[in-house]
Amino acid sequence: xxxxxxxxxxxxxxxxxxxxxxxxxxxxxxxxxxxxxxxxxxxxxxxxxxxxxxxxxxxxxxxxxxxxxxxxxxxxxxxxxxxxxxxxxxxxxxxxxxxxxxxxxxxxxxxxxxxxxxxxxxxxxxxxxxxxxxxxxxxxxxxxxxxxxxxxxxxxxxxxxxxxxxxxxxxxxxxxxxxxxxxxxxxxxxxxxxxxxxxxxxxxxxxxxxxxxxxxxxxxxxxxxxxxxxxxxxxxxxxxxxxxxxxxxxxxxxxxxxxxxxxxxxxxxxxxxxxxxxxxxxxxxxxxxxxxxxxxxxxxxxxxxxxxxxxxxxxxxxxxxxxxxxxxxxxxxxxxxxxxxxxxxxxxxxxxxxxxxxxxxxxxxxxxxxxxxxxxxxxxxxxxxxxxxxxxxxxxxxxxxxxxxxxxxxxxxxxxxxxxxxxxxxxx
Amino acid sequence: xxxxxxxxxxxxxxxxxxxxxxxxxxxxxxxxxxxxxxxxxxxxxxxxxxxxxxxxxxxxxxxxxxxxxxxxxxxxxxxxxxxxxxxxxxxxxxxxxxxxxxxxxxxxxxxxxxxxxxxxxxxxxxxxxxxxxxxxxxxxxxxxxxxxxxxxxxxxxxxxxxxxxxxxxxxxxxxxxxxxxxxxxxxxxxxxxxxxxxxxxxxxxxxxxxxxxxxxxxxxxxxxxxxxxxxxxxxxxxxxxxxxxxxxxxxxxxxxxxxxxxxxxxxxxxxxxxxxxxxxxxxxxxxxxxxxxxxxxxxxxxxxxxxxxxxxxxxxxxxxxxxxxxxxxxxxxxxxxxxxxxxxxxxxxxxxxxxxxxxxxxxxxxxxxxxxxxxxxxxxxxxxxxxxxxxxxxxxxxxxxxxxxxxxxxxxxxxxxxxxxxxxxxxxxxxxxxxxxxxxxxxxxxxxxxxxxxxxxxxxxxxxxxxxxxxxxxx
Ligand SMILES: Cc1cc2nc3c(=O)[nH]c(=O)nc-3n(C[C@H](O)[C@H](O)[C@H](O)COP(=O)(O)OP(=O)(O)OC[C@H]3O[C@@H](n4cnc5c(N)ncnc54)[C@H](O)[C@@H]3O)c2cc1C
Ligand code: SF4
Ligand code: SF4
Numbered sequence: 071x072x073x074x075x076x077x078x079x080x081x082x083x084x085x086x087x088x089x090x091x092x093x094x095x096x097x098x099x100x101x102x103x104x105x106x107x108x109x110x111x112x113x114x115x116x117x118x119x120x121x122x123x124x125x126x127x128x129x130x131x132x133x134x135x136x137x138x139x140x141x142x143x144x145x146x147x148x149x150x151x152x153x154x155x156x157x158x159x160x161x162x163x164x165x166x167x168x169x170x171x172x173x174x175x176x177x178x179x180x181x182x183x184x185x186x187x188x189x190x191x192x193x194x195x196x197x198x199x200x201x202x203x204x205x206x207x208x209x210x211x212x213x214x215x216x217x218x219x220x221x222x223x224x225x226x227x228x229x230x231x232x233x234x235x236x237x238x239x240x241x242x243x244x245x246x247x248x249x250x251x252x253x254x255x256x257x258x259x260x261x262x263x264x265x266x267x268x269x270x271x272x273x274x275x276x277x278x279x280x281x282x283x284x285x286x287x288x289x290x291x292x293x294x295x296x297x298x299x300x301x302x303x304x305x306x307x308x309x310x311x312x313x314x315x316x317x318x319x320x321x322x323x324x325x326x327x328x329x330x331x332x333x334x335x336x337x338x339x340x341x342x343x344x345x346x347x348x349x350x351x352x353x354x355x356x357x358x359x360x361x362x363x364x365x366x367x368x369x370x371x372x373x374x375x376x377x378x379x380x381x382x383x384x385x386x387x388x389x390x391x392x393x394x395x396x397x398x399x400x401x402x403x404x405x406x407x408x409x410x411x412x413x414x415x416x417x418x419x420x421x422x423x424x425x426x427x428x429x430x431x432x433x434x435x436x437x438x439x440x441x442x443x444x445x446x447x448x449x450x451x452x453x454x455x456x457x458x459x460x461x462x463x464x465x466x467x468x469x470x471x472x473x474x475x476x477x478x479x480x481x482x483x484x485x486x487x488x489x490x491x492x493x494x495x496x497x498x
Numbered sequence: 499x500x501x502x503x504x505x506x507x508x509x510x511x512x513x514x515x516x517x518x519x520x521x522x523x524x525x526x527x528x529x530x531x532x533x534x535x536x537x538x539x540x541x542x543x544x545x546x547x548x549x550x551x552x553x554x555x556x557x558x559x560x561x562x563x564x565x566x567x568x569x570x571x572x573x574x575x576x577x578x579x580x581x582x583x584x585x586x587x588x589x590x591x592x593x594x595x596x597x598x599x600x601x602x603x604x605x606x607x608x609x610x611x612x613x614x615x616x617x618x619x620x621x622x623x624x625x626x627x628x629x630x631x632x633x634x635x636x637x638x639x640x641x642x643x644x645x646x647x648x649x650x651x652x653x654x655x656x657x658x659x660x661x662x663x664x665x666x667x668x669x670x671x672x673x674x675x676x677x678x679x680x681x682x683x684x685x686x687x688x689x690x691x692x693x694x695x696x697x698x699x700x701x702x703x704x705x706x707x708x709x710x711x712x713x714x715x716x717x718x719x720x721x722x723x724x725x726x727x728x729x730x731x732x733x734x735x736x737x738x739x740x741x742x743x744x745x746x747x748x749x750x751x752x753x754x755x756x757x758x759x760x761x762x763x764x765x766x767x768x769x770x771x772x773x774x775x776x777x778x779x780x781x782x783x784x785x786x787x788x789x790x791x792x793x794x795x796x797x798x799x800x801x802x803x804x805x806x807x808x809x810x811x812x813x814x815x816x817x818x819x820x821x822x823x824x825x826x827x828x829x830x831x832x833x834x835x836x837x838x839x840x841x842x843x844x845x846x847x848x849x850x851x852x853x854x855x856x857x858x859x860x861x862x863x864x865x866x867x868x869x870x871x872x873x874x875x876x877x878x879x880x881x882x883x884x885x886x887x888x889x890x891x892x893x894x895x896x897x898x899x900x901x902x903x904x905x906x907x908x909x910x911x912x913x914x915x916x917x918x919x920x921x922x923x924x925x926x927x928x929x930x931x932x933x934x935x936x937x938x939x940x941x942x943x944x945x946x947x948x949x950x951x952x953x954x955x956x957x958x959x960x961x962x963x964x965x966x967x968x969x970x971x972x973x
Contacts, residue, residue, distance in 0.1 A: 099558050127559075
């Protein structure tokens with residue numbers, strides 16, 4: 071989207087012929103006739119499909135939910151798809167590069183680029199549902215420090231020692247969250263604010279395979295939770311129910327929350343090379359988070375606080391939107407209260423306060439539209455969103471509305487924020 | 499109006515509350531339906547919470563909402579696809595006229611018969627499957643069975659609504675009778691033969707949902723072309739639900755095959771006894787089940803020459819599969835079609851008037867669709883590097899209805915003597931011993947993520963949930 075000089079990229083919509091049962095539901099559903107079939111296969115026309123997703127949930131098999139990053143000029147034609155017995159593999163970064171697609175562009179093509187679209191398609195674009203993920207940057211801010219990644223891949227984890235573990239929410243509440251500090255001793259483990267690390271829980275899963283690593287955002291600044299020490303802090307919520315609210319005991323989060331000082335853990339990473347903070351002294355940071363999404367925000371805030379103390383800062387603004395069900399469940403609620411108002415502009419949203427209307431971060435963002443609009447207009451501002459997946463869309467929509475009301479058309483601004491590495495989304 | 503009103507006793511998107519008489523009549527039928535569900539619905543399932551999909555509207559965003567629901571609390575209701583006020587009849591003698599919103603007097607009896615026959619198959623399959631929950635090979639499969647069960651129940655509602663709304667007192671009586679006939683009941687059986695066969699084990703169930711629910715797809719597709727608009731709209735929505743049923747069949751058999759191939763490769767054997775001893779279902783047994791279900795199902799399309807079929811078509815009651823996508827005159831007068839017949843002990847092709855051969859046309863469309871799916875199963879075997887292939891038997895094999903009924907034929911289509919038929923039947927159709935062997939594998943496996951030894955896990959879970967998701971909560 072940013073670079074018209076590079077080859078246009080699309081997310082091509084494909085149907086997995088090995089799973090599809092040729093039931094015709096998708097073809098009957100697609101509002102714009104993007105699906106067709108012959109005796110052998112059901113296929114999607116790349117130049118018609120606009121990624122509206124209407125066909126996804128009615129498909130009884132899941133075979134319809136397949137997407138491939140492709141140079142627009144090399145999109146698989148219908149005739150070719152009709153002959154497939156299985157889906158072709160993803161193009162490798164090398165193959166894409168060969169076709170003139172820049173590495174950044176690959177991940178950016180999160181939605182099908184509307185068929186190099188003449189007038190007719192414009193109408194369907196307007197109707198396509200909002201896809202927040204499409205606006206998340208895959209490049210870091212220009213002034214970010216260089217991040218190391220994958221020093222310890224899953225096959226070669228390193229060991230860390232637990233040097234601290236406290237409950238950082240009020241005890242006795244459902245969403246117990248721990249602040250855990252891990253020390254790497256003399257093993258190199260450089261991290262930046264916004265990166266995450268992986269923890270491998272001991273033991274095996276139901277299929278007898280070793281557990282896979284779970285990711286946790288780093289909650290401490292680059293020079294350590296304790297400055298000058300080789301340690302990192304994590305903010306880990308004990309998972310006791312799944313996203314549907316059924317009781318379940320999360321494997322890794324419970325393991326981590328139950329760790330004792332002196333225990334050792336297997337760690338992989340670090341991960342992440344774009345959700346990084348800007349370093350130049352006039353940059354503004356807007357942080358929007360819920361729950362443990364506060365971890366990277368704490369890291370960035372703390373780094374700014376240390377910089378400020380050392381006098382190396384020139385007044386970039388910090389603005390925080392933080393949501394939780396109740397103050398008791400909000401990680402670091404106490405410490406947050408003590409930060410000076412002229413240092414950080416804090417907005418807390420509680421969704422389950424007795425006798426009070428539910429408020430979510432996006433509600434607060436709308437209330438603060440005037441200030442946010444000013445920040446949106448400033449190219450020194452960077453936005454960070456982190457927390458549960460379900461918050462993402464509402465937040466990006468609120469940002470869009472704030473922008474539009476301020477006369478900044480989102481169609482223009484959104485892609486700029488993304489291209490300049492100024493809007494970062496990390497939800498899980 | 500496409501949103502479904504769940505505030506009502508009978509959820510619907512047909513403004514039922516505007517027609518108090520109809521509403522009361524259906525509310526009167528509802529307790530009988532629940533009684534039927536309790537009596538012959540899924541056995542022992544009353545307290546389970548099942549991860550079911552429920553429609554909240556009939557458009558793409560709303561018709562597949564997932565959540566844990568007790569099956570008895572599933573909100574069966576009346577959902578029609580949105581109508582088009584200007585829809586025209588697009589085939590038969592009334593072509594070009596406005597589609598009917600009411601039943602024309604002269605077609606009343608035929609339409610009622612079509613709807614009753616369709617309606618009768620829906621509770622029948624629930625009855626046929628009622629014991630299967632006790633031997634589910636996994637929690638995932640158990641959930642799929644239950645999803646099918648509730649939706650078959652809803653399809654019954656769809657037909658009952660049409661009967662009540664458009665057929666007066668006769669309609670109400672027919673709707674009652676739908677709950678009285680029972681699959682396999684000697685005195686009061688279901689209307690169509692295949693729906694009185696037992697579905698004793700999960701291999702039969704998968705074959706049934708592959709073949710017999712596919713018959714449902716073709717019948718519903720033909721009805722969704724109907725000049726009688728309420729029928730067309732009802733069946734259109736039923737088709738979206740039916741797709742899941744066929745998926746369960748196709749992927750079910752495919753997973754059985756995958757597991758068999760895996761065992762064969764692990765043991766490096768194609769010896770049936772060794773495969774069986776390892777607890778998998780050997781490919782020849784799968785082929786015999788296939789032969790049986792295929793031949794029983796193609797009987798469902800009716801006699802190969804039928805003047806009823808011609809009448810249904812010409813009068814606009816029932817179209818062909820994908821009628822709207824075909825480019826001929828949609829009248830079919832003076833055209834012909836080839837059907838099979840026996841002359842002097844040999845099968846011969848015979849040209850007959852197309853209009854009379856419409857059952858055969860639909861059967862052939864079904865056959866093409868079924869064969870394509872069997873070839874997809876073969877891909878699984880091929881990928882495992884095993885030389886054997888499955889195939890559908892000849893169209894005239896083991897037929898009980900139409901001109902081919904009772905003919906003795908090998909699956910390859912050779913006419914054979916009575917003696918040879920008797921001698922080789924065990925090669926071609928499942929034997930008591932096959933069924934006993936398959937039955938011996940049926941044990942209940944319902945821990946999340948665990949699967950019976952004779953079947954592979956699915957490639958992905960339902961609604962993008964993990965395979966080991968708790969699809970059913972036993973309370
Ligand atoms: C980039 C990234 C950064 C992350 N940062 C953090 C972090 O800073 N702090 C943190 O606590 N977590 C973070 N997570 C989430 C974390 O990786 C785990 O997913 C989480 O701890 C659950 O793991 P588990 O092993 O306890 O649960 P599992 O055993 O993996 O899952 C148990 C069940 O709980 C459900 N489930 C998983 N996560 C949640 C959840 N968060 N809420 C409700 N249900 C859930 C699962 O669907 C499953 O049904 C991050 C994830 C990513 C991808
Ligand atoms: S809806 Fe899904 S399974 Fe059915 S034809 Fe389309 S892709 Fe295939
Ligand atoms: S995503 Fe939308 S346009 Fe594309 S095939 Fe599916 S329904 Fe059609």
